[in-house]
Amino acid sequence: MSVVDTVQDVPQDFEHYADTIIQVCSYHRRDFDLVVVRSRAHETQSVEASLRSAFESLPAADLGVLSRRLPTELVLLVIQELDIRAYFSFRQVNRKARLIATSLREYGLVSRYGVEGLQGLLRTELGPCFTMNDLYRSLITDKCLNCGSFGSLLFLLTAERCCFACLLSSDHYRTTALSTFAELSGIFPSQLDCLPIQVLRTVPGIYNFLEVSVKRPEYLVAEERAIQTLLASKVIRGDAVSKLRARREQRNERFMAATAYPYYDLANARLERGVNCKGCQLRFENTHTVTALSPARVYSTQGFLNHFSECTEAQGVWAASEKGTQPVHDSEMIRSGGYINIPD
Numbered sequence: 001m002s003v004v005d006t007v008q009d010v011p012q013d014f015e016h017y018a019d020t021i022i023q024v025c026s027y028h029r030r031d032f033d034l035v036v037v038r039s040r041a042h043e044t045q046s047v048e049a050s051l052r053s054a055f056e057s058l059p060a061a062d063l064g065v066l067s068r069r070l071p072t073e074l075v076l077l078v079i080q081e082l083d084i085r086a087y088f089s090f091r092q093v094n095r096k097a098r099l100i101a102t103s104l105r106e107y108g109l110v111s112r113y114g115v116e117g118l119q120g121l122l123r124t125e126l127g128p129c130f131t132m133n134d135l136y137r138s139l140i141t142d143k144c145l146n147c148g149s150f151g152s153l154l155f156l157l158t159a160e161r162c163c164f165a166c167l168l169s170s171d172h173y174r175t176t177a178l179s180t181f182a183e184l185s186g187i188f189p190s191q192l193d194c195l196p197i198q199v200l201r202t203v204p205g206i207y208n209f210l211e212v213s214v215k216r217p218e219y220l221v222a223e224e225r226a227i228q229t230l231l232a233s234k235v236i237r238g239d240a241v242s243k244l245r246a247r248r249e250q251r252n253e254r255f256m257a258a259t260a261y262p263y264y265d266l267a268n269a270r271l272e273r274g275v276n277c278k279g280c281q282l283r284f285e286n287t288h289t290v291t292a293l294s295p296a297r298v299y300s301t302q303g304f305l306n307h308f309s310e311c312t313e314a315q316g317v318w319a320a321s322e323k324g325t326q327p328v329h330d331s332e333m334i335r336s337g338g339y340i341n342i343p344d
Contacts, residue, residue, distance in 0.1 A: 018305055020324035025314045026275035026304050027330075031338030032164050032296070033260040035206055036153060037120045044115055051111040051118075054099040062096050076104055084118070084135070085127035106136035113264045113271055114139045117154045120259035125201040130159045142263040142272070142300050146170050150300040152274035154261035157198050157222040161261065165296040167254055171224060175200075175253045176244070177217035181226060184243045185236050195233060197226045200257055207255040209339075214252050222257070263300065274298035278334055279313030285331055 014021075062068075066075060079090055079101060091101035101107060110118060110132060117135050121127050144151035144163035147170075151161040155173055167173050178199055182189045192199075200220045207214050227244060230236035262273045276298055299307055308314045321328045 014305075014309070017323060018301075021308055021318060022275065022301060022304060024321045024324050024328060025278050025308060025317045026299070027278055027281075027334050027337065028273055029164075029276045029298065029338040030336075031209060032152065032298070034339065035209060036255045037124065037156065037203060037205055037257075037259040039116065039119050039123075044119065048111075048115060051115070052102070052108070054102045055095050061094055063093070063100075067096070072100060075100055080104065080106065080133050081131060083128045083131055084121055087132055088127075104132070107132050109264060110135045110139055113262060116259050117156075117159075117261045120154065120156050121159070123203045124156055124257075126156055126159075126198060129198050134159045138261065139264050140266050142265070146172050150263070150274055150298050150303050152260060152262075152298045153258045155222075155258050157200055157220070157257050158225065161263075162258070163296075164298060167258055168251070168296060173254055173257075174223040174249055175220045175257050176223045176226075176247070176249075177253070178219035178221055179217065180247070181221050181223065181244065184247060185230065185240045187230070187235065191235070192221075192226075195229055195235070197221055197229050202256045205256065207252045215250075216256065217253065220253060220257055270301075272300055274300065275304050277304065277307060277311060277314050278317050278330065279311045279315070281334055282317070282331065283313045285333065 063075070070078070079087060082090060087101065087107075091098050102111075114135055117138065121130060121135070138154055138159060138161045141161055142150055143161065144166055145160045146162055146166040149163050149165070151163040151166075153162050153164060153167055154160070155162045155167065157175070162170075162173065178189060178192070182192060198221065202216050202218060202220060204216075207216070223244060227236070227241055231241070260273070262271050264271055280297070308318075317328055318324075320326070
């Protein structure tokens, strides 16, 4: 008997079983995290403690004129407007500066829960383009800016939250090598440097589901945003825009401009990385070839529970588990989190 054949009514005391339903009927797609910009676990762990703490000994000096003219509350307001690279420069001035910068609530949450986004912006040399508040706003926002569904990623070129489906398909997230953009727009790269266009320096990574080596341009720009900037500055014409939009895109370059970014639920003090539906995955595996790309829809906890109430296959998984009391056989794809072979 298949899992779907065992479907029973969704339990009346649905809320009582919510946590168990999430545990039994959903899983986290690790492959989505691994094909974008990421840091090795040992690299992240080595700096996390330093990011979140000030020195144990009390400051021996203040901030000079800044301390004499502004109370700490105003200093906190000022440093919130610093770009991320300048924020860390301020934090390294002395013990007093480190104590103040570390005490900022927004920084505290980002440094604890949003390290991948923080490191992603710094590694790609986008730190000067965004503030700590930009990262904080994305951290406490759960929805993809493009479609409104749960977003498990941060698009580094705009510091916006996005979902994997939109990263794959939306024109909003088209990226172009800086050299290609300059060539097709008829503008020298040195001219682009004088315009307010964010440029991302790519970093080593996998950037594809097949785990094969891919060509990595040195710099990327967000194509549509760059086009709109040039049109507003009247330095580009319609024929150049047509050439850019007609260009055959290297889809994996989008992965070079995004990183996994969890959502922090302020109301419940809970971190969410997003889950996928086992039922939808099983339905997909029964109707598609192994090489096809499986469902990319990621849900928040509440979003998945809403989906579960309508997903016959997920309800079948729940019924087969006898309300979470019996193990359910998961496919190899589900057990590996989307990857058959997961790299270290």
